[in-house]
Amino acid sequence: MIFKILTGLVDEAAVVKTKAEHYMARFANDEITVFKHWSEEATYLYLAKGKRAAFVGMTGPPTLDKIEEAAKRLVMVPEDPLYVPLGGPQPANYSEPAEGFEKIPDLVKAAIDAAEGVERSAGVVHMTYIVVEYRDTAGRSGSYSANRVYLAMRSFIGDLSATSTSAGRKLADIKAEEVGKRNAQILHAAKGxxxxxxxxxxxxxxxxxxxxxxxxxxxxxxxxxxxxxxxxxxxxxxxxxxxxxxxxxxxxxxxxxxxxxxxxxxxxxxxxxxxxxxxxxxxxxxxxxxxxxxxxxxxxxxxxxxxxxxxxxxxxxxxxxxxxxxxxxxxxxxxxxxxxxxxxxxxxxxxxxxxxxxxxxxxxxxxxxxxxxxxxxxxxxxxxxxxxxxxxxxxxxxxxxxxxxxxxxxxxxxxxxxxxxxxxxxx
Structure with a gap:
């Protein structure tokens, strides 16, 4: 649909669509205080006419007005000294299922329990599942989906604090116990x-x-x-x-x-x-x-x-x-x-x-x-x-x-x- 709108307005175009599902657990004083889910959608356009090029990002689904406005603005853009025509190898296709979020509380508990001897801990587990689609007027297209997750935790003894993190592609990659132990080790070294x-x-x-x-x-x-x-x-x-x-x-x-x-x-x-x-x-x-x-x-x-x-x-x-x-x-x-x-x-x-x-x-x-x-x-x-x-x-x-x-x-x-x-x- 986007390429049909752009016909006659530009010589080249590339469209990247992203959709992300976010799951986040925040915790404070050793308890989960917020567990939320939200979605994000964005569209990114590359447009070129002659050697004039523009890059446009839009949150949410693209609208006809925004696409046409971006294309018409090309005439006001100077020629791009780094311009190269669209092309190159075909993008890879990669797909993986969304990781389940049900075990996020288990990670939080494991990190807190491993921080032995600290007075309290706070932090976040943030998990994202992203789906990306690419298509251009040179006939290239591809898509991928991927999971990402990280845990960040800050622990306290009195006025002393220590922060550690762990990141990976799945919940099983997160070394929650190591995060808690690192915080406890540093705080006990500083205590007194x-x-x-x-x-x-x-x-x-x-x-x-x-x-x-x-x-x-x-x-x-x-x-x-x-x-x-x-x-x-x-x-x-x-x-x-x-x-x-x-x-x-x-x-x-x-x-x-x-x-x-x-x-x-x-x-x-x-x-x-x-x-x-x-x-x-x-x-x-x-x-x-x-x-x-x-x-x-x-x-x-x-x-x-x-x-x-x-x-x-x-x-x-x-x-x-x-x-x-x-x-x-x-x-x-x-x-x-x-x-x-x-x-x-x-x-x-x-x-x-x-x-x-x-x-x-x-x-x-x-x-x-x-x-x-x-x-x-x-x-x-x-x-x-x-x-x-x-x-x-x-x-x-x-x-x-x-x-x-x-x-x-x-x-x-x-x-x-x-x-x-x-x-x-x-x-």
Whole structure:
């Protein structure tokens, strides 16, 4: 129907329709307080006439007026310097049934019960079933359906708090007991310790998978995106491919095509199949995320990463390879020796994207470590440094990784614990 409306108004068109069913359980004081279900529907249009192109998003079913208005506005749009005709391989077809939501309360109970000795816990389980259909005037079409779910829980002892998460594709993937145990472990380590204030300094830090994964997700979105490289906003250029730019123990991939990843997406908004992309390979800048437009402009191949819009490629799910560091938090404290353990973060902001100058606020408990043991806890701490120092100063990565995600993260990740040397922290 949409293509019939557009006949004669545009030369090319692509339509992406999405439908999502959401199930959410919120809990506080160890009890579920809200259990809700809602649906979302959206339509995304790519329209081109000559070399003029426009991208339009609509919530709910598309209307005749909105479609015609979008097509007519093309005459007011300048020619797109990155224009490429529609085309490419056929999108994959993938289908899976919707996951049942009945066991969500069981996950909540398992996480709460595993947080032994804490006073109370609060959090959310959010499950989504998404159905996506793609069709374009080049004769390409495809569809997929997928489940995604994450659990985020914050536990408290007095004024101390700790947050942990687990993500996956099905309820059975969620490691609820580990979430509860991690929170309890950190809170009991901090309980009874004195609170100290710190002056701005450079120090060694141990980052949890939640924090380290968050920062690498930010980096992938800004420095490994083909559109950012073209705009000159990335720290890297095409000429940096193959150069050592990070710690030799750092290997990072985008694994959006992996069916086990929370962010699994078979094809992007251009109908291009996603594929795994190495961003760092043992410290070497190895790959760039692309749409068809950015790939053509840089003389590379599309990677299927028009995931949020047609204009800017972005990561869908990041995988940070483990190394040979300890898996247990207490052993990692000994590996850190002297420094600070940061368990969670939020409010990440950039002062300069190209240089990677950022700050992020330490949320919840932060432990001061001396001689491998917690000796105090700190509040109101901010990491203030550059992403370049983050990736270059990695000294240890744990041998085990966790799949984590929550609403404040830019991208879902598989991430290890990481010890970073000489990082800027302030209050």
């Amino acid at each position: 310790l004195p609170q100290v204030k710190i002056e701005p300094r450079r120090a060694d830090v141990l980052l949890s998978p939640l924090v380290f994964g968050h920062l690498i997700g930010e980096l992938a979105s800004s420095w490994a995106s083909g559109s950012e490289i073209l705009a000159g906003s990335s720290r890297y250029t095409k000429d940096d491919l193959g150069k050592e730019v990070a710690s030799p123990i750092l290997t990072v991939l985008d694994i959006t095509s992996d069916k086990a990843a929370y962010g699994f997406t078979p094809f992007d908004l251009e109908g291009v199949p996603t594929r795994p992309i190495e961003i760092y390979r043992k410290g070497i800048f190895a790959g760039v995320l692309h749409t068809r437009r950015t790939a053509h402009a840089l003389g590379m191949e599309p990677t299927g990463h028009a995931l949020r819009n047609w204009a800017m490629p972005s990561p869908g799910h990041i995988y940070i390879a483990p190394a040979d560091g300890p898996a247990d938090a207490e052993e990692l404290f000994r590996e850190l020796k002297n420094g600070y353990y940061i368990h969670n973060n939020w409010y990440t902001r950039f002062q300069n994207v190209k240089t990677g100058q950022f700050s992020t606020v330490g949320r919840d408990v932060l432990l001061e470590i001396k001689d491998g043991k917690p000796v105090a806890f700190v509040k109101f701490v901010r990491i203030a440094d550059t992403l370049e120092n983050v990736v270059k100063n990695i000294a240890v990565l744990s041998k085990e990784i966790s799949q984590v995600y929550w609403w404040d993260m830019p991208t879902p990740v598989h991430a290890p614990y990481a010890v970073l040397k000489n990082i800027g922290i302030t209050t």
